[in-house]
Amino acid sequence: MNRLMYSIMLSCKKACELIDKQSVIKLSSKEKRMLHMHTSMCRACKACKKQSSILNEFLIKNIRSTSETHVPQTINNDFKQQIISKL
């Protein structure tokens, strides 16, 4: 029975792979179908999928705001002198 299940069902590891894969490449319709089937039956992977998109959303916000807030208005003169001395 188990073996039959695996031929039509994704493993959790594969399902999680597809969750992240789809943020980079479009999934095939077969992959989409199998992922959907798996996450509708597996609570752990369903949670993983939801958390993955929460993380995505957070990372977008967080990384962008970090790169904005940490930009110094002027790089100190020491640094300029350091480059110049190496030229």
Added chain:
Amino acid sequence: MQNLIDTSNPTATIKNWVQLYSDSMCCWALHKTSSEETAKDLVQESFLAVVQSSIKFKGESSPKKWLFSILNNKINDHYRNSYRMPIVDSNKIFETLFDTEENWKNDQKPQQWAEDSEHIFDNLEFQTSLKNCMGKLPQNWHSAIQLKFMEEKNGEQICQELGITNTNFWQILHRAKLQLRKCIEVNWFKK
């Protein structure tokens, strides 16, 4: 004329460019890499490349534009190099989370996060916690995340720029996300 290289004293011109443009170049590099140290290194390398003049300014664009194109190449090199570094124990994360039949180990199953998990975005402590988790990722996993979420670029564009395959990229991204998810669950939601 600050814009044209004085052929009798090219270094003087370049020094002048350092004074004029290194600030904005640093800001840009910092924006792209999120590391002040890396940003400074890349800017410095750009100017060194100009002096060692493997590349020549032909006056086809403004010096600023030209310097930025050199800097952008350095930034891309930086990311490309971080991908070439061998991934240490890259499959360890899978072994930690999944059993031999590729299903979640009992104690590793993702738990439901608290209902209000959407609001954690604004929580400073959570942000720090996430940053710590990010800091623990191997360098190239970290840059995969950086590249993916920094700009509105899609995966294919990123891979093209870096000269790596789609598969390579999403697999690195996948490992990084799994690790982050686990780190946050352990350090935040189970606390």
